[in-house]
Amino acid sequence: MRHRLRNAVINVVPVFGFTLSFAVTHRLAVALALALAAGAAVCVYRAARREPVWGALGALGLVCVAGALAAGTGQATSFFLPSLMLHTVMAVVSAVMLLLGWPPMGVVVGLITKEGTGWRRCRVRRRAFTRGNLVVFAGNLKMLAIQIPLFLSGRTVALGAVDVLGPIVIALSALLGWRVYRRVLGGHRCGRHDRMTVVADPAIRREPLPGRHGRGRGARFADATACSGEVHLEGPAGEHLIPPAAHRPVHRAPDAPTPAVE
Numbered sequence: 001m002r003h004r005l006r007n008a009v010i011n012v013v014p015v016f017g018f019t020l021s022f023a024v025t026h027r028l029a030v031a032l033a034l035a036l037a038a039g040a041a042v043c044v045y046r047a048a049r050r051e052p053v054w055g056a057l058g059a060l061g062l063v064c065v066a067g068a069l070a071a072g073t074g075q076a077t078s079f080f081l082p083s084l085m086l087h088t089v090m091a092v093v094s095a096v097m098l099l100l101g102w103p104p105m106g107v108v109v110g111l112i113t114k115e116g117t118g119w120r121r122c123r124v125r126r127r128a129f130t131r132g133n134l135v136v137f138a139g140n141l142k143m144l145a146i147q148i149p150l151f152l153s154g155r156t157v158a159l160g161a162v163d164v165l166g167p168i169v170i171a172l173s174a175l176l177g178w179r180v181y182r183r184v185l186g187g188h189r190c191g192r193h194d195r196m197t198v199v200a201d202p203a204i205r206r207e208p209l210p211g212r213h214g215r216g217r218g219a220r221f222a223d224a225t226a227c228s229g230e231v232h233l234e235g236p237a238g239e240h241l242i243p244p245a246a247h248r249p250v251h252r253a254p255d256a257p258t259p260a261v262e
Helices: 004-009 011-027 028-048 055-072 076-098 104-112 121-151 156-183
Strands: 205-207 221-224 231-233 240-242
Touching: 004 011, 004 028, 004 055, 004 156, 004 240, 011 028, 011 055, 011 076, 011 156, 028 055, 028 076, 055 121, 055 240, 076 104, 076 156, 076 221, 104 156
Parallel strands: none
Antiparallel strands: 205 240, 221 231
8 A cells, every 4th residue: 555655656747747837937838848848857767777667657647638628729738628527437336336236446446466256245345345446436526526617717727636646545545445445344254155076976975955956967966055164065956066075984892702700
């Protein structure tokens, strides 16, 4: 989290340079030149530290697009239009994914941990990701509620100050959302809750499984209760299979001979 927060601070250096120079000089050309120079300096800094420069290049590309919009319209507030549009798209996508039962936080965590979409098979984790993502969504909406009135009123310096603080607010809301996720999750631990194909051993003793009748021929699989870790083996006719290790015969030592009684 500290590493990502540091990267977020570095990426907003061009926006900070644009806002500060425009607040001092009130000249759009000077502010754009300083913003582009700051973006190039961030790229050189990361390359010198042998860090991935993709984030810095993306930020520099965003600054170039914002500068082109501001130069084309002659309005300094147009410099913040790409950031405003990005936050709007993020809010809309998050709302749609939350309604569909795919919280973006769960998708991102699944990609980072290489779990994929396995978290969706657990109702507890799905609910925890949804509640944690609501915190991030609320932070995004709060940013939009502040940025849109400032953009419409043409307050460039105030809009720049809010835009500089935007990544920090998003990072803090993501941290708070993760805390909410951990609190909702509590001590819950998911077991093996997926169905795994197995082959029934002929040496396994078969017993009828109460309440279940024939599943059809060839239906040999392990049926596990979601998030409980229990696995019940069933045979072709739905009978309960007990592994051989569960009913091995117990070898007892022969009884000692009884002494003869005269």
